[in-house]
Amino acid sequence: MKKKHDWLFALPAIIVVAVMTQVPFILTIIYSTLRWNLARPDMPIKFAGIDNYLYYLKIENWNEIPEFYSYVWQTILFTVVTLTLCTVIGFLLSLLLDNPVPGVNVARTLILGPFFVMSTASGVIWKTTILNTTFGWYGVIFKALGLQPVDLISYFPIPVIVFLFTWQWMPFFVLVILAGLQGIPYDLIDSMRIDGVNWFQSTFLIKLPIISNHIRVAIMLGLIFIVKEFGLILVTTAGGPGTRSYTLPYGVYMEVFNASNVGRASALATMTVVITLISVNMLYRSLKKRSGN
């Protein structure tokens, strides 16, 4: 066969992807070694070595730890708590939705809804119609109960964001886990019933191991997408109060568009990618080991 021509089919896709993703990423790494501030055109762009990295990483005084560490901590906190909640609640909800209730597909479809809503819209909807202390349901219900509603977004920014992330991503977990549960052959469920297996055993000792692959896929994809989530934070807390709900992508954005510091922003972006890739890799390995293949 004419083997040469096969390349041509993949070439356009490879070129576009490389030019738009890989080449810019390499440039980001190069930029991260430069002293380059867009707001200061009078200062020449100069090679700065690892200065930009040191700015974020170097701890000179233990009382004033650089903000980088809190960005990392907050990103990990958001992601890990969200993924845990999504997995646990998503699994339990999938078990519930696996029951033969008439018209259960309607319920499944409703629960899937939030996943397809753009994150900025869901942030704005929650902020104004639910969580607002005067016009939202939260405020009205609390006042009806004789309680004083506090502004959750300013007092509890991190739990609120975790909650909204979970609201948006749990449907995806339900979608994937439910597909796994429904793939369990009926014979198996039948023989479990005959053997007198109780609910706990059937759920955690039989069903859970069978669908572990589905859970793994959901967690992996959830991690990849939740780490880069940006819009929801921008519209709900705008990173605040202070920098308490900053994540790494949010930090990069602020460094470019508020501080115009290309060099530092690139260093932060590079570290974001490295941390993302390391955590995806670690998660992949640990999940693979646990599921035994």
Add this chain to the structure above:
Amino acid sequence: MATKKTLQDAQRTLRVRRLTRSTILAVVVYGIAVIYFFPILYMFISGFKTEIQAVNPSLIFTPTLETYAKVLSDSTIYLYLSNSAFQVIVGTSVCLILGMPAAFVLVFGKFRKRTTNESMYMWFITTILLPPVAVLIPLYTWYQSFHLNRTPLGLLIAYIGFHIPIVVWMLHSFISDIPLEIIEASEIDGCTRFQQLLHIAVPLARTGIIASGLLVAVFIWNEFFLGFNLTGNTTATLPVYMARFREQQGMFIAQLSASSTIAILPAILLGWMTQKSLVKGLMMGAVKG
């Protein structure tokens, strides 16, 4: 006689118990589903309120189309709608046109090295892991020097670059389902690669093409980070419009609800249509990858 009656009784109590159990289950399932969906539902409902009605959260009111008329009489929403529609339609089409041949030769193509197929596939997959922050800064500076900044074209090529890997990933699993025998037989009959792609792979992977197209369409429709940073006032997409709503329009709950209903409805409908094939594509891609 007595035993027969008790048997009937037992059967009846069993039936009653089963009925109560399934009723409780149904109530729980529907209750959770409605509560979970409530913010979207309420947003949908509030679009039919006037601004004054919308101040009080309640479900009982006389619906009116006043707010929709107001929102739709403002030309800005059409601007954002058409910007988003342009990105989705052109972006998704180009992703499929470039991604389909690539996925096809990744599965059936013959290269000098046997491992080339596998390593190219892995290369596409790892690209999915790259967060957009990694490319934002160079794209921003490039676009400034090429006058692509704040143009629809600039955003479009970024979207195409980021979503081709997803198309390749999902299509790869669907194309792998095509029996090798068909491809080999067509080769013997003198089919070129291009004919195989057009007349065998495309029709057989139709569901996959539709599924990945819809998924990418939803992703592009909802994408915010690049859209926010690479567009200007006249080229912004709907997610950007939603994020800026409060600054630009102020605190108008009914208007906000009507606009966000317009913004999210296409994605929800497309999403619901694609849910079955979405799982299939994701799982197959993940198991093999």
